Amino acid sequence: MRAPRVQCPACGRPVALMPTRRAGYGVIHDHKRDRRALVLCEASMRPLPLAQATAWQDALPGVAPAPAAPTLF
Numbered sequence: 001m002r003a004p005r006v007q008c009p010a011c012g013r014p015v016a017l018m019p020t021r022r023a024g025y026g027v028i029h030d031h032k033r034d035r036r037a038l039v040l041c042e043a044s045m046r047p048l049p050l051a052q053a054t055a056w057q058d059a060l061p062g063v064a065p066a067p068a069a070p071t072l073f
Contacts, residue, residue, distance in 0.1 A: 003029070004053035010043035017053060026050050 003016040004026065011033050017026030030044045 004050060005055040006048055006053050008041060008043050009046070009048075011041050014054065017048060017050065020047065022047070024050055026053075 003018055005014045006017050006026075006028070007013070008015045008028060008031070013031065013033075015031050016029040018029050020027050025047050026049075028043055028046045028048060030040050032039065033041050
């Protein structure tokens with residue numbers, strides 16, 4: 001399962017948003033600015049709204065898409 005991706009506010013890299021108990025929010029997954037660095041990026045574990053996600057999990061194969069929500073017009 002792929003988590004939603006978001007641009008890190010500190011380093012600008014696309015990183016995963018891990019789900020939290022708070023509805024509509026996720027926490028930036030721990031990541032490093034440099035692969036060989038021992039220090040995490042300062043934006044690690046920062047909560048962000050899921051509305052800022054740039055990519056979402058792909059649909060599961062063989063599962064019908066959810067019906068569209070009814071609208072007023």
